[in-house]
Amino acid sequence: MASKLIYTTDRGLYCEAGDFYIDPWRPVERAVITHAHSDHARWGSRNYLCADPGAKVLRHRVGNEGEIQGVPYGQPVSINDTTVSFHPAGHILGSAQVRVERKGEVWAVSGDYKLDEDPTCAPWEPVKCHTFITESTFGLPIYTWSSNEDLFTDINTWWEKNKRDGKSSLLLAYALGKAQRLMMGVDTSIGPIYTHGAVATMNQIYDNSGVKLPRSTRLSTMPKGTKYAGALILAPPSAYGTPWQRQLNPVSAAFASGWMRVRGIRRRRSLDKGFPVSDHCDWPSLLKAVQLTGAENILVTHGYSQILVRYLRDQGLNADTLSTQFEGEESDGSSEVHE
DSSP states (O other), X not given: OOOOSSEEETTEEEETTTTEEESOSSOXXXXXXXXXXXXXXXXXXXXXXXXXXXXXXXXXXXXXOSEEEEEOTTOOEEETTEEEEEEEOSSSTTOEEEEEEETTEEEEEOOSOOOSOOTTSOOOOOOOOSEEEEEETTOSTTOOOOOHHHHHHHXXXXXXXXXXXXXXXXXXXXXXXXXXXXXXXXXXTSSOEEEOHHHHHHHHHHHHTTOOOOOOEEGGGSOTTOOOTTOEEEEOGGGTTSGGGGGGOSEEEEEEOGGGGSHHHHHHTTOSEEEOOOSSOOHHHHHHHHHHHTOSEEEEEEESHHHHHHHHHHTTOEEEEOOXXXXXXXXXXXXXXXX
């Protein structure tokens, strides 16, 4: 491997030449943030630097503590002996890859990313670099995503059937990023859309950031006894099976997650339907992204890291694992990592 421009410490990924941390998991003086999911953006640091489109989401995540500076995509910023810039990651609103350059040596930290089209955020762009730090949440060949067209045809068909059967449609999805992407893709002519409070809050931040979502109503504003047959309700996975859900009866529940590619997970959660969709790369996209960076060295973090490393080495690449506390997409939806 090349010299360690970025390495792991007990506080997170550290760039000594710039004296900053990337997505630190403990409070630090200077945090460079890829995106606002809580396994990457944690409260308590003194200064935060992020891509400008994600500044409002980051403020919501970390609260009133710390100074937040948003930087436009592609604009270089000098931090001590390094030059840092943010480049779209295509994961959620404001998500970014962090490019770090020192004396001609370039590293890129992907954060979480996807190559699929998503109208709620800027599309992923390859960052040419010598060393690429990539996630591998779905780093197995079994994980391949359907096209957006096929995905939303399946969701709309499920919604329409529930409407005919006099049921409401509860679609479980992480409140930050996934829910907004789904709202932008469904056929809003089928029926009204309601949202759990966690989703509604994020929708408002998206709206304040310039992303205009389809019309929806916060469920808690509706009169007691309202009937939701024919409606689509977006809620975080943590709402499933709670007393909150009872007001939606009769209801059909589905979970939108990459883990739904494995049918046993859907059966174990007693869901009526599972839609395999993720805001992370599938296997083909991971391989494509690595190739497009042109990186000589690949460091693989959370997920199926050892399997991806073994595959890349078989392809003649210089690859190794990198231990982090990032979690990717939880398989059972019980975590509030992507609340």
